Structure formats: C-alpha cells, structure tokens
Amino acid sequence: LSEQELNEQHHLMIGGVDSLALAKEYQTPLYVYDTGEIRQAIADFKRVFEANHVAYQISYASKAFATVAMYQLIAQAGIHCDVVSGGELYTAQRAGFPMAKVSFHGNNKSEEELMMALDAGVGCIMVDNFYELDLLTRLSAARQQVVTIMLRIAPGISAHTHEYISTGQEDSKFGFGLNSGQADQAVRQAQAAKYLNLVGIHCHIGSQIFELHGFEMIVDKLVSVFARWQNELGFYPQIMNVGGGFGVKYTAEDQPLAPTDFVDSIIKETIAQTKAHHVPMLEIWIEPGRSLVATAGTTLYTLGASKEVPGIRKYLAVDGGMGDNIRPALYDAKYEAVLAKDPTLPAQQVASIAGKYCESGDMLIWNQSLPATQPGDVLAVLDTGAYGYSMASNYNRNPRPAVVFCEDGQSHLVVKRETYADLTRLDVALPVAEKTPL
Ligand code: LLP
Numbered sequence: 001l002s003e004q005e006l007n008e009q010h011h012l013m014i015g016g017v018d019s020l021a022l023a024k025e026y027q028t029p030l031y032v033y034d035t036g037e038i039r040q041a042i043a044d045f046k047r048v049f050e051a052n053h054v055a056y057q058i059s060y061a062s063k064a065f066a067t068v069a070m071y072q073l074i075a076q077a078g079i080h081c082d083v084v085s086g087g088e089l090y091t092a093q094r095a096g097f098p099m100a101k102v103s104f105h106g107n108n109k110s111e112e113e114l115m116m117a118l119d120a121g122v123g124c125i126m127v128d129n130f131y132e133l134d135l136l137t138r139l140s141a142a143r144q145q146v147v148t149i150m151l152r153i154a155p156g157i158s159a160h161t162h163e164y165i166s167t168g169q170e171d172s173k174f175g176f177g178l179n180s181g182q183a184d185q186a187v188r189q190a191q192a193a194k195y196l197n198l199v200g201i202h203c204h205i206g207s208q209i210f211e212l213h214g215f216e217m218i219v220d221k222l223v224s225v226f227a228r229w230q231n232e233l234g235f236y237p238q239i240m241n242v243g244g245g246f247g248v249k250y251t252a253e254d255q256p257l258a259p260t261d262f263v264d265s266i267i268k269e270t271i272a273q274t275k276a277h278h279v280p281m282l283e284i285w286i287e288p289g290r291s292l293v294a295t296a297g298t299t300l301y302t303l304g305a306s307k308e309v310p311g312i313r314k315y316l317a318v319d320g321g322m323g324d325n326i327r328p329a330l331y332d333a334k335y336e337a338v339l340a341k342d343p344t345l346p347a348q349q350v351a352s353i354a355g356k357y358c359e360s361g362d363m364l365i366w367n368q369s370l371p372a373t374q375p376g377d378v379l380a381v382l383d384t385g386a387y388g389y390s391m392a393s394n395y396n397r398n399p400r401p402a403v404v405f406c407e408d409g410q411s412h413l414v415v416k417r418e419t420y421a422d423l424t425r426l427d428v429a430l431p432v433a434e435k436t437p438l
Pocket of ligand 1: 061062105204206207208243244245246287288289291327331386387415
C-alpha cells in the first residue's frame with residue numbers, strides 16, 4: 001500500500017492535486033495518474049542498468065495502460081514501448097511516438113497489422129510462431145524491406161502466478177518451444193530469410209511475479225542455449241529480452257521486491273552466465289508494464305447505496321465497478337481503498353465495496369476497514385494504474401471514465417469521459433418496416 005500524500009485538511013493528494021477537487025471537477029468514476037511517479041519508476045530502472053554499466057533497453061509494455069498522452073510521456077522519458085495490436089500501434093502513431101522505438105508483439109498479428117507496422121517502420125517485430133515467420137519472410141521479400149526481428153520463445157519455465165497471466169510454460173499459445181526444438185528451427189529459418197534481421201531472443205515468463213528465482217532460471221537457460229546455438233547454428237543474439245512481469249504491492253499482504261531488485265539480479269546473473277559459458281555479454285531488454293504504472297494510478301468513486309446483511313456483511317456500492325476494473329472479478333485481484341476526505345480517520349466499519357454492474361461478481365474489495373461513510377463520500381481505490389483503463393468495457397452500457405494526469409499540482413484531462421451518445425455512436429438502427437411493432 002503506497003504511502004499517501006495528504007494536504008493540511010488531510011485530503012488525499014495525487015501528484016500535488018486535491019483528490020476531492022478532482023472528483024468535483026471531472027466527476028467520478030475517475031482514473032487519476034500521478035505521472036511524476038511513472039517518470040520516477042522509469043528513472044529507477046535506468047539507474048540500475050547504468051550502475052551495472054551494461055547495454056540495455058527499457059520497453060514499456062503499453063498494454064498495461066495506453067493513451068495518446070501516455071505514449072507522449074513514454075517518448076519524453078526516452079524509452080521504447082511495445083504494442084500488441086494495430087490499435088495500440090495507431091495510438092502510438094497518433095501520439096508521435098518514434099516508430100523506431102516500437103516493438104510489435106502478438107501471437108496472431110494479421111497481415112494487415114504487419115503491413116501497417118512495416119509501413120510505419122517499427123523498430124522490431126517480435127515473431128511468435130512459424131505462421132508469422134513465413135508471412136514476414138514473404139512480406140519483407142516482396143517489399144525488399146529489411147525487417148528487424150526477435151523471436152519469442154516459450155522457455156518451458158513459468159513463474160508462480162495466476163494461470164491466466166502466466167505465459168512462460170511450454171504449453172502456452174505464445175512463442176517457439178525451446179524444449180521441442182521449434183526455437184532452433186525458427187533461428188535457422190530466420191537466418192535463411194534474406195530480408196529478416198534477427199537481433200534477439202525474447203521470452204516473458206508471467207506477470208505480477210514476486211520471486212527472483214524465475215528470472216534467474218530464465219537467464220541461466222537462455223545463456224546456455226545461446227552458447228549452444230553459437231556452436232551449432234553459428235548464431236549468437238545481440239539482445240536478450242526477458243520481458244516484464246515485475247510484481248507490485250497492491251495490499252499490505254504483498255511483499256514484492258523492488259522492481260529494480262529484479263533487474264539488478266537479471267543483470268548480475270547475465271554477466272555471470274556469459275562469463276561461465278565464455279560467450280559475449282548480451283544487451284538486456286526489459287518490458288515492464290505493471291511496474292511502471294500500477295501504483296501511479298488511483299480510481300476515484302462516489303459512494304451511493306449501502307446494504308447490511310445482518311450478522312454477515314455490509315456492502316457499500318460505488319458508481320463504477322467491473323467495467324472500469326475487471327481485475328478483482330477476473331483474477332481475484334486485491335486492492336485497498338481509503339476515504340479521500342481523510343485517509344487518517346480511524347476505522348469504524350468493515351465494508352465490502354460493490355460496483356454498480358448487474359452481476360454478483362462485481363465486487364471491487366472484500367472486507368475493507370473504513371471510517372464512517374455516507375453517500376456522496378469519495379472513495380479512492382489505490383494502485384489501479386495497470387490493466388484497469390486498458391481492460392475497461394462498456395458492460396451494462398456504462399460509459400467509460402475519464403483519465404486525468406496530475407503532476408506538480410496541475411491536472412490535465414487526457415481521456416474524456418464517454419457520453420451516452422458515444423455508446424450508440426456505432427450502432428446501426430434497423431430499417432423501420434411497417435410490420436415492425438416499434
Ligand atoms: N511483455 C510481454 C510479452 C507481455 O505479455 C506482458 C504482459 C508484459 C511484457 C508486461 O507484463 P507486466 O510487467 O505488466 O507484468 N491483464 C493482466 C496482466 C496480463 C499481462 C500480459 N502480458 C492483469 O491485469 O494482471
């Protein structure tokens with residue numbers, strides 16, 4: 001639970017802006033980001049690499065939170081980003097993000113998406129499977145365009161995490177299997193393709209990882225495979241991309257290492273392993289998503305109805321829910337909330353925070369200690385910056401909330417609140433036939 005910044009009246013402050021003033025100005029539900037915290041998290045990653053004097057790249061996994069303003073912020077920070085769809089690529093383009101710093105991921109990129117990426121001149125395509133390798137071989141040759149690629153491999157290692165967000169195991173839809181020999185075959189094929197420039201190997205072992213062990217295993221395994229490839233295939237990658245997945249603290253129970261500790265150990269393990277195998281040091285790329293944005297985000301809601309189930313539970317309902325944060329319903333994810341008008345007030349109740357969606361599973365938090373509350377109070381759910389807005393939906397035809405960036409006491413609206421008109425904008429009415437009883 002990140003430390004809260006309060007003003008003299010004890011109001012929760014975000015990036016130097018009073019959260020109650022934000023709720024008043026922009027209405028609720030509202031996603032608020034302390035962008036200074038995002039810049040700080042990026043600077044922290046950079047510092048670890050620089051302290052270790054290694055070649056590196058930080059590529060923000062923009063699936064965690066993508067808007068035009070966010071791509072601009074990432075561009076200002078001077079780091080790379082990765083996209084996983086034509087839509088993310090389009091948003092990055094609209095933001096003027098330098099295309100040479102974009103990597104394109106995905107296990108089923110369409111021909112149209114690949115063409116879009118080649119037209120845009122993205123820096124790197126992360127090739128996931130043989131279908132895509134063939135497609136890209138054909139497209140690059142037809143266009144006589146050199147395309148820089150990395151191969152994504154399934155290393156046969158998965159980190160201890162929720163099964164839906166764990167991706168490193170061999171039985172996964174992602175990547176060329178290492179243990180089955182697919183990865184070797186893919187390297188041979190990529191090397192044989194005249195217009196493909198294979199620069200690196202990528203793997204991603206999961207998300208919200210709390211232990212170093214998985215990353216150390218991955219480095220050990222990769223470096224030994226690279227050493228074998230150098231002998232057997234005459235190929236040694238310039239870049240080892242270890243993906244993202246660094247865990248963050250959502251509740252007091254979570255005790256993750258600092259994201260920078262993961263990176264420090266990845267670097268040191270890579271130095272040790274390359275020395276042990278007598279192979280060249282690798283350029284290390286990481287793809288943090290959650291660890292750059294999760295704790296920088298807060299969702300502000302207004303409390304409305306409440307319900308007491310005598311002797312069992314008290315429900316407090318907010319004006320949002322699973323449409324703006326699907327993670328509790330989908331992954332059983334935990335969050336903590338505070339009362340924005342004064343997070344220091346003593347707890348007087350234990351309440352479960354319900355959303356407004358027509359589904360019993362629409363619960364944001366179970367058993368949250370809170371001070372006395374009344375309808376109209378602003379509730380701040382903390383650390384919602386990753387995979388909240390980016391996984392938001394219009395379920396029950398609720399408009400999606402606005403997004404505001406705050407820094408140095410200033411707020412900027414970066415995504416407008418959807419209107420009811422937005423909800424029907426793409427709907428096409430049936431032609432009204434006479435026999436239709438409307
Ligand atoms: N790189 C690749 C190839 C990925 O697939 C992912 C996340 C990342 C990087 C960034 O991982 P992070 O640092 O954010 O853990 N919707 C889920 C998370 C899905 C993650 C998918 N891949 C959630 O809300 O927890």
